[in-house]
Amino acid sequence: MKVHISAAIAAVASVAAAALLMPLPDAPAPSGRLGVVGPIETVSVEAGRFSYAVAGEYQKSGRVIEGPVVERQFRRPVEIMKYQVSVAEYAACVTDGACQPADTRAAGDAPVTGVSWRDATAYAAWLSQRTGDAWRLPSDEEWSFAAAERFGPEANGIVEDDDGANPAARWLAAYRYRADPKERDMEPKPRGHFGVNSNGLADLGGNVWEWTETCFVRNRIDAAGRLAEATTNCGVRVIGGQHRGYMSNFLRDGKSGGCAAGMAPPDNLGFRLVREPAPAVGVALLRRIVGPEGRG
Template sequence: MKAIRVAAIAISLSLSTLATTATTTTTASASGATANQQLKALKASLTTLQNSLTWQGSAAATYPAVDTAVEQTLTDLNRIQREHPTAVPQAGTFSKQLERLASEADYWVRVTAEPGYAPGVLDTVANVQAGLREWWTETGEIRRDLRKPSTVRPVHGAAPSRTGVDETARAGRVFSDVREKNALHMVVVPPGSYTAGATEKEQEIFGVPSARRHFERPQQEVTVGKPIAVGRTEVTVGQFKQFVKKTGYQPAQGMRTWLPNKDSLMEFRPELNYLNPGFPQTDDDPVVGITKNDAEAFAAWMSQRTGQTYRLPTEGEWEYVARAGSQNPFFWGKDVKDAGRYANTYDEDAYAANRFSISGSGEWPHVKNVRDGFPHTAPVGSFKPNAFGLHDMTGNAREFVADTWIDSQAGATADASVRHGEAPFVVLRGGAWNYQPQNLRIAYRSGYLSSETRTNMFGFRLVREL
């Protein structure tokens, strides 16, 4: 009888184990089905969002649907990230992107609903359409990569140069924190003060359009209170390629570009990228066609591998180091024709190769009787530096700064700290290889109403804190 009871207990335990196993399997299956259902819902939300990023005749008619769709997409993404943390490996990165789009859509809905709203110089039809195309591309890539793990690899420390540079270093010292090919070279810049913005007289002389003049005014006194180190040049193609190779980072695909013909438009061309911006470059040319987010990723990589703090300059810092003690329109003086020695501009060579124009406005003015031999970007450092020893502070590539767009100098921070606008729209400073004379001035400032903006004239340089 004892043997029978033991056998019965054993059978009971076996049945119990089988039941528990079956229940666990069923629960796991249900959980998996729920994750799959949530993924399906998220893909559907992303499809709706991507479809909403299509021009509907005006920003006011377009963005309410975008606003609704991006909020639903974020809700679905946050839910699956909370309940199934491994289902979308790059959920954190995607959330940050979509949160920026949500902020932008909210801005557009609010601003276009204001009484008397009318498009200005930054929210032209062409600009808004290009911004929509940038985000259409990004949302499509997010949907494509939902199940893919990040390609970014852990950062390894670089071979230190042991320079020991800190805030006691002498002004003008050139150094690098790493010993390698393509190393970033930084210049120590002393503290100081300057007057930000342009005078009315300067704007009159250079024919700044009335609709843009408030971008550069009113003038403000700004002080950079401690020394900083600034990139001697813009970050190059070779340096950015090294970053991508070592980290597995995937830069933005596609960019806006002016087409070289008699009726140019700033079009988004999805086939272009930083390795092919639509014209030939060397590894020593400034990298272009990248986003502000790409630039900040490069800065984070430099910080992680060196143990120092690298970042984009603030707008106040940028104008200070660009002026290098000058209050003239250009850091070299008042005459734009001297640009041939100091800046890669839209001169006779660039004009002959591109002949940019806008329908109804005629061809762009160029710097006449100046030839530098470069129809597009030039290798960094090809021209004379400013008084701080910094090359290409105007011309070659425009440069991203840390601030987000505010359309005037009113309220510019007196200590050159970062300013935050109503939405994460980008600010660019400095002229570029294809910029007309008035836009080579140090006071020139402009923004683009999309945080994903990239063009074949945008690049960046870095600041290193001391």
């Protein structure tokens, strides 16, 4: 049966108005388990343009080169957790049987570490089910945009003063430079220890690197400077921290290896999540009534 669009919109407005007067349902119960979801503090990073150093490895004539820097536009705000997911918050997911215990000695409001990309995505799925919101890992673009000045131009870890004879020389030099343990305190710190950035996010660029949903890509550039080949490997994911890194998705300890581009290993692996905006009540109802293409 066909439904006239104007009549459908009027019906939606009436139903939406009534819905606003109804009490909101409680979050899904944990089915008798004991995991507790506390308040989640987020920051809304306003939409805008930014310069983005594209993630991935770039090679030209067998030599690793810097990737391109491009202008990107976010047309809507990015809502992201102010803090990294804490030990206590992750433990609630473990209590519910939805997450594996983390390999960490920290406690309380310290960021959970010793978690893999798989652990982080399992937590995001559990939190989404428990709260009714859509939570996920940020993309590398979203993470870089939110990190702002805490994510510097040296993110790719390339050292420029090599002679080019050995493509691995710059990676080895960068690794030695950043792997030097002198004056490094690798113990995870309580929330807020590293301060906030210009967007109001805490502890970016500290000693916890954060998982993103972005896959590692190896790119080959031809002699004319054009992209000749791109190989995507989603078994390796991009991580953000003091510099950008690439880590096998099952690893929980960055120091055990797995940085795809040969950079210094991260001190700790943790994460924070992005919350997707909820669709407007009227839009959701209209889609149900007239269909995604405006047909009844």
